[in-house]
Amino acid sequence: MLTQKEIADHLGISQPAVAKQLKTLGIDDWQSKTLDEIRLAYIDRLRATASGYASLDGTYDLNRERVMTERVDRELKLFQLAEKKRELVNVSELWDELNAVFAAFRQELLSRDDKLKSEIDTLYGIDIDVSILNEHTNNALKHLSGYLEGHQGDSAQAGADHAAPGPDGNDRMG
Numbered sequence: 001m002l003t004q005k006e007i008a009d010h011l012g013i014s015q016p017a018v019a020k021q022l023k024t025l026g027i028d029d030w031q032s033k034t035l036d037e038i039r040l041a042y043i044d045r046l047r048a049t050a051s052g053y054a055s056l057d058g059t060y061d062l063n064r065e066r067v068m069t070e071r072v073d074r075e076l077k078l079f080q081l082a083e084k085k086r087e088l089v090n091v092s093e094l095w096d097e098l099n100a101v102f103a104a105f106r107q108e109l110l111s112r113d114d115k116l117k118s119e120i121d122t123l124y125g126i127d128i129d130v131s132i133l134n135e136h137t138n139n140a141l142k143h144l145s146g147y148l149e150g151h152q153g154d155s156a157q158a159g160a161d162h163a164a165p166g167p168d169g170n171d172r173m174g
Contacts, residue, residue, distance in 0.1 A: 002031055010035050011042055021045070102144070109137050 007030070008018045022030050025041050048061075082088035113133035120128050 002033065002035065004030075007035065007038055011039060106141055109141065110134070113137055 004015050004018045004022075007022075008015045011018065011021075013021070021042060022028075022038075025038075025045055027033060027038065027041060030038060079088060113130055116133055117128050117130040120126065
C-alpha cells in the first residue's frame with residue numbers, strides 16, 4: 001500500500017506538502033492510486049500554476065473565474081435583451097403608476113358607498129347609515145395597504161397614504 005512518505009520521496013517534496021497537495025488536487029483515495037497517477041496529477045497542477053491558470057494552493061483557478069465571468073455577462077445580456085423587448089420593467093418606475101391606480105381605486109370604492117346608500121334608500125325606502133358601508137370599505141383598504149407596505153418597503157408609506165384611510169378611518173390624503 002502506498003504511503004505519503006513514498007509519494008513525498010517520489011515527488012521530491014516533504015510529507016506535509018504531500019498532504020496539502022493531495023487535498024488541493026482533490027485526491028482522497030490516494031492509497032489506491034499509483035505513484036505515476038499522483039505524479040501526473042501533480043505535474044498537471046504545476047503546469048496550470050506556471051501558466052497562470054491556477055494557483056499552487058488551489059485558491060485561484062483562471063478557467064473557473066472565466067466561466068463565472070461568462071455566466072454573469074450572459075445573464076446581464078439576457079436582462080438587457082428582456083428590457084429592450086419590454087418584458088422587464090424597473091419596479092421603482094412602476095410604483096408611481098401603481099400608486100395612482102390604487103388612489104383611483106380607493107376613490108371609486110369610497111364613492112361606491114354613497115351610491116349604494118342612495119340606491120338602497122330609494123329601492124327599499126329606508127335611511128341606511130353610510131358609515132356602516134364606509135367601515136367595511138375602510139377595512140378592505142387597510143388590508144390592501146398592508147400588502148403594499150410588505151412589498152414596497154419605505155416607499156410603501158407614501159403609496160399606502162393613497163390606498164387606505166388612516167387609523168381613525170379618515171382619509172390620510174387630507
